[in-house]
Amino acid sequence: MDQPIGVIDSGVGGLTVASELMRQLPKERLIYLGDTLRCPYGPRPKEEVIQYTLEMVNFLLKQDIKLLVIACNTATAFTLELLQEQLDIPVIGVIQPGARAAIKMTKNMQIGVIGTEGTIRSRAYPDALHGINSEIEVQGLSCPDFVPMVEQGVITGPEAYQVVETALQSIKEKQIIDTLILGCTHYPLLKDTIQAVMGEDVHIISSGEETAREVSVILGYHQTLYEGDRSPKHRFYTTGPWEIFERIAIQWLDIPINIIENANIETN
Template structure:
């Protein structure tokens, strides 16, 4: 079916999911919207996250998307069920795929989750993990400094390392876990630094690969895959600074961006 896949995020973090979608579904066209103007969503009240997410969804519905990926953990935690009830297209979040990926690799059944304040308070990851395996021990930690750092393009170096080290000290010092879920799609951009802090004994999990696999399966099952021969022309929208957005996309994720426009969101 020659309709695009819609991807939304609070900022640039969802590009990590978009990258994996492009890799696994090279024929599919993506329309990506990052709400960088109002990022981060993590500290915001639930009602505000729902409102902002609905504004992004309404914007993409006008683009005739065939499937929606909520590439934001906070938005997934607060709006996934609502959107699945109200939309007539498939809606995929990033929490369940991330939880499944972690369960596949953990050896000691002790899994850490780092995310925004909103994601951690929602307890969406512990619920997702325990719904699959009730005996898993979950240690979660909010990391409010990570998203602003990523949105400002601070992805490596002394400053990034120091912030990550200080933030993750509660998980690191007790050697509690063997697997760590990056419960925010911004965090894979800090993966190398997080791995350096946590050590090689901890397996780092991001949800992009598993999310893309789920999207592929659903599109195939519902016969929505594009089966033509044209090369996709992806479109990217941001509500804020396109310079930082474009830099991270091209330099760090090697996403070729030919169309990048400003999105003006409304409630209807």
């Protein structure tokens, strides 16, 4: 089926999921929308996150998408069930895939989760983890400085290391967890720095790979995979300035980005 997959995020973070989708489903077209103008979502009230997410979804529905990926943990926590009930296309979030990947990796049943204030406050990850294995111990920590830093393109170097080291000090000092979930799709852009701070003994989990695998399974189940032979042309939209978005997209996706457009989202 030659309809595109829609991917939404609060900014550039969802490109980490888009990258995995491109790798695992190289024939599928993607339409990506990053709400960089109103990023970050983490500190915002639940009602506001729901409103912004629905506005992005409505924009992509007009592009005739066949599946929606909510590549934002905060939006997933607050809107996944709502959208699954309302839409007649499959809707996939990033929390359940991330939880499953972490449980496969942990050896001591001690899992840490870092994310935005909204994601940590929602307790979506502890609920998902305990829904799979009630014996898992979960430590949650909000890292509000990470998303603004990534959105500015600061993902490596001394400044990034210092911010990450300060933010993760409390969870590192306990030396309990053996697995750390990056509970925000912006955070994999800081993965090397986070790994350096936490040490090699801690497994770092990004939900992108598992999410892409789930997309593949669901498209196969619904018989909506594209079965032709092509190199697809993806489209990228942003609600804010595109210069930083383009630089990070080219760096992270490692492909030329020919089409980046400003999205005119209808707001209430």
